[in-house]
Amino acid sequence: MADWMQIDLHIHTAASPCADEEMTPWNIVRMAQLEGLKLIAVTDHNTIANAWAVMEVGKQLGLAVLPGIEVQTREEVHLLGIFPTLEQASAFQELIWNRLPDVPNHPEVFGEQILYDSSDRPIGTVKRLLLQSVMLGVEEVGTAIKVCGGLTIAAHVNRRSYSLIGQLAVVPEGLKLDAVEIDRSLSYRGFLEKFQELGCYPVLCSSDAHRLTDLVGSHRPRLFLDEASFAALEELLHSDDRSRIQFG
């Protein structure tokens, strides 16, 4: 049923070395529900490996969970890819995995990259270091996300590091963005003043949660969606009706 909903499309699990071990499937889904979120996406650095487990828990507890990824491009830009299905996310993962340098993770330096099953049991770790750039440029990554049926969102564009604007200053012509994301340190009004050149894109604010408390807060906009689904999200982002995204 169409309604105003809060969503969060940028959440890390413990597969990201920089995220806390408490970012397990059950903890994430239950915290998201406590916060009243209707739709979330799991976006670990360069991997979708924990997405299925969070999606399973979402099914059990009644929360819509989309598989996603936060890719670090060759230019050290973070782009979010959000996919309709795990199969499409997996197809994207295959496209980029052999472009991620085969450098082992050093957990004592970077942190563990923990995989969970849908009962929150640790079932292994990702051996390759995820906190590095894939050998693909922003336009190539954006195209690959599109080919796999996903949505491309420029992550935390207001940050100096690891953001599209911080690294490249402009949106390259060949990069087709579905939305831009600001983090909670910048208000929507502040965004419009500072980033006029991005005013043509739908703007979202997600948590970029690396620990459970990052999920708490009223920074997210409310979106008027037909339902809590990828299709409804895509429809909204591709419509020109900006009044369906409202910041507090």
Ligand SMILES: [Zn+2]
């Ligand atoms: Zn990032």
Ligand SMILES: [Zn+2]
């Ligand atoms: Zn992130």
